[in-house]
Amino acid sequence: MFKYAALLAFVSVVTAQSQLYGQCGGIGWTGSTTCVAGATCTVLNDYYSQCLPGAASSSSTPTTVSSSHSTTTASSTGTSSAPTSTATPAAGNPFEGYTIYLSPYYANEIALAAGNITDSTLKAKAASIANIPTFTWLDTVAKVPDLGTYLADADSIQKSTGQKQLVQIVVYDLPDRDCAAKASNGEFSIADNGQANYFNYMDQIVAQIQKYPDVRVVAVIEPDSLANLVTNLNVQKCANAETTYKACVTYALKQLSSVGVYQYMDAGHAGWLGWPANISPAATLFTQMYQAGGSSPFIRGLATNVANYNALTAASPDPITQGNPNYDESHYINALAPMLASSGFPAQFIVDQGRSGVQNIRQQWGDWCNIKGAGFGTRPTTNTGNSYIDSIVWVKPGGECDGTSNSSSPRYDSTCSLSDADQPAPEAGTWFQEYFQTLVSKASPSL
Numbered sequence: 001m002f003k004y005a006a007l008l009a010f011v012s013v014v015t016a017q018s019q020l021y022g023q024c025g026g027i028g029w030t031g032s033t034t035c036v037a038g039a040t041c042t043v044l045n046d047y048y049s050q051c052l053p054g055a056a057s058s059s060s061t062p063t064t065v066s067s068s069h070s071t072t073t074a075s076s077t078g079t080s081s082a083p084t085s086t087a088t089p090a091a092g093n094p095f096e097g098y099t100i101y102l103s104p105y106y107a108n109e110i111a112l113a114a115g116n117i118t119d120s121t122l123k124a125k126a127a128s129i130a131n132i133p134t135f136t137w138l139d140t141v142a143k144v145p146d147l148g149t150y151l152a153d154a155d156s157i158q159k160s161t162g163q164k165q166l167v168q169i170v171v172y173d174l175p176d177r178d179c180a181a182k183a184s185n186g187e188f189s190i191a192d193n194g195q196a197n198y199f200n201y202m203d204q205i206v207a208q209i210q211k212y213p214d215v216r217v218v219a220v221i222e223p224d225s226l227a228n229l230v231t232n233l234n235v236q237k238c239a240n241a242e243t244t245y246k247a248c249v250t251y252a253l254k255q256l257s258s259v260g261v262y263q264y265m266d267a268g269h270a271g272w273l274g275w276p277a278n279i280s281p282a283a284t285l286f287t288q289m290y291q292a293g294g295s296s297p298f299i300r301g302l303a304t305n306v307a308n309y310n311a312l313t314a315a316s317p318d319p320i321t322q323g324n325p326n327y328d329e330s331h332y333i334n335a336l337a338p339m340l341a342s343s344g345f346p347a348q349f350i351v352d353q354g355r356s357g358v359q360n361i362r363q364q365w366g367d368w369c370n371i372k373g374a375g376f377g378t379r380p381t382t383n384t385g386n387s388y389i390d391s392i393v394w395v396k397p398g399g400e401c402d403g404t405s406n407s408s409s410p411r412y413d414s415t416c417s418l419s420d421a422d423q424p425a426p427e428a429g430t431w432f433q434e435y436f437q438t439l440v441s442k443a444s445p446s447l
């Protein structure tokens with residue numbers, strides 16, 4: 001009882017003054033309109049005032065600032081502005097009210113793939129995938145200029161149709177990438193200037209984004225990286241990469257926040273960090289990274305199930321999940337979100353369902369490579385039925401391979417030769433036609 005009273009007292013202190021970076025005003029806001037010492041309540045837009053670092057405010061009148069990220073200025077001049085820490089965050093779900101830009105790269109892959117199918121029914125279903133938004137993986141520095149092309153395209157679509165455009169990217173080029181596996185090892189190595197190369201990669205991304213301040217960008221940050229730091233520090237390559245991964249992810253969070261990119265750090269999946277032994281250390285690490293990134297409101301939360309196969313809500317637990325109460329992504333998120341919130345990270349989630357249409361197809365939960373019999377899953381939607389989840393998304397572009405089954409390849413990972421892995425499989429990221437056709441034919445809901 002005493003503890004409860006003490007908690008109530010604590011809560012009333014917290015709600016009396018908003019925390020640094022907390023909300024302190026805006027249409028519909030019913031909470032505190034003053035900020036803790038050292039912060040000033042600042043109007044960012046009609047819907048969101050925020051406690052930003054600065055002279056303490058004793059008044060409840062928010063200070064108005066003009067943002068260098070102003071839509072009017074940018075669209076009338078067409079010029080780019082320098083990165084700024086005053087980019088305007090919109091309150092709420094960044095997906096609401098936006099049309100997701102369709103990746104021309106994926107559309108081209110789909111067009112080629114459909115062209116190779118003779119059965120007319122399957123061909124039509126395959127072709128329809130080009131209209132379902134996926135993320136663009138910036139998995140090499142050479143792909144960064146493509147982002148500029150897409151942003152320019154999205155900008156012009158937005159201007160001609162009046163529909164606000166959202167471009168989805170995956171930032172995926174850490175040095176010593178995929179440290180616990182081999183199939184997706186990347187172009188940079190820590191021993192060979194990797195951190196500086198990564199910072200340069202990030203600077204190039206930011207330079208593209210700041211040219212198009214009217215286009216919204218949502219980014220998934222570095223799949224597998226932080227999850228590997230939770231569970232795989234016994235792997236030498238991961239232990240060696242820990243400091244560099246943290247420095248690079250921090251740099252990404254700060255730089256992308258400075259140009260107003262809404263970010264979701266990759267958080268593995270229920271069958272990785274959802275295990276009881278893993279979830280608390282995971283929450284601690286994600287909160288640390290959020291804070292290292294300046295607790296920016298643009299660090300919106302976490303992405304789960306990227307390139308994996310778990311259900312959002314399983315009809316019944318897959319037998320391979322036995323022993324884990326978090327047997328699907330909903331259970332994982334519902335367990336993780338309050339842990340993060342209580343440590344100061346008000347995380348929201350996006351969940352990859354691109355290849356989750358068929359369940360109970362794996363031998364082990366840790367199997368991740370080209371799982372046989374997978375089908376495309378629930379289409380991207382903000383109608384998620386879970387207030388922690390901003391959107392169901394398709395992060396992994398279905399049809400792109402997870403890893404080669406050729407044991408003589410330098411990036412061969414034996415996971416890709418397991419009995420539940422589809423074979424023969426080409427190199428990670430390249431097109432896997434037979435796999436794609438199965439995803440189409442087994443899609444659930446059907447195409």
Ligand code: RCB
Nearest residue numbers: 178180181224231232271272275277307308323365366368
């Ligand atoms: C990555 O692989 C696997 O999770 C847990 O231990 C247990 N119990 C690839 O590396 C992921 O499923 C492990 O801690 C703890 O109480 C990437 O290349 C697997 O998905 C946990 O670490 C308790 O009974 C690829 O892109 C992940 C392990 C109990 C990515 O997957 C792998 O970890 C889990 O077991 C039982 C795509 O998702 C990395 O090591 C497996 O169930 C187990």
